[in-house]
Amino acid sequence: MSALLEKSFFDRPVVAVARDLIGANLLFAGAGGRIVEVEAYDPTDPASHSFRGPTPRNRVMFGPPGHAYVYKIYGIHYCLNFVCQPGSAILIRALEPLEGLDIMRARRGGLADRQLCSGPGKLAQALGIDLEHDGLALDAPPFAISAAEGAHPIATGPRIGITKGAETPWRFVLAGSRFLSRPMAKVQPDL
């Protein structure tokens, strides 16, 4: 098991951090697994919550790097992000479930492992994350995030579910993973 990531890991350009998170291990209170899908957002990006500056909801995005930004979407689901440099964050979209399988299955209604964490809302539900956890530090419990070990083939493509900035290819996935929220429509190897 490699060392836990420190806040300085996140104090870099958001796209570089996003690439490095593919293959990293994310645990929240003992439940989680390998990160296989993320998306990057930055303040110059019309799809980003930070595009129009700080608001009560997104204030954590403008705080120090290495904290969790959690928000509610469509009145029902929660999404987990990692804050990088000011106004930048990475949406964690899918995990390969590895730890705490029993509790994650229970939270997700007994669904199959492929469906436990294959989407941002599902992942937050499986890990038990909600608005109470907005702003928590990522380098201390209940978070435990360790760096990827070895090489991971990364594919890139357009982000999912957005209407503005839809062409920006800031979705990063572990190529060929069975645990993605959706397959990469057109596999583009990362360069």
Added chain:
DNA sequence: GAAAGGATCCGCT
């Protein structure tokens, strides 16, 4: 004060 719409998921057709 009002209205629009969203970084989603699930069930039904």
Added chain:
DNA sequence: GCGGATCCTTTCA
């Protein structure tokens, strides 16, 4: 493949 659920943040008058 499509639409409803569900709510609250943000924007605009």
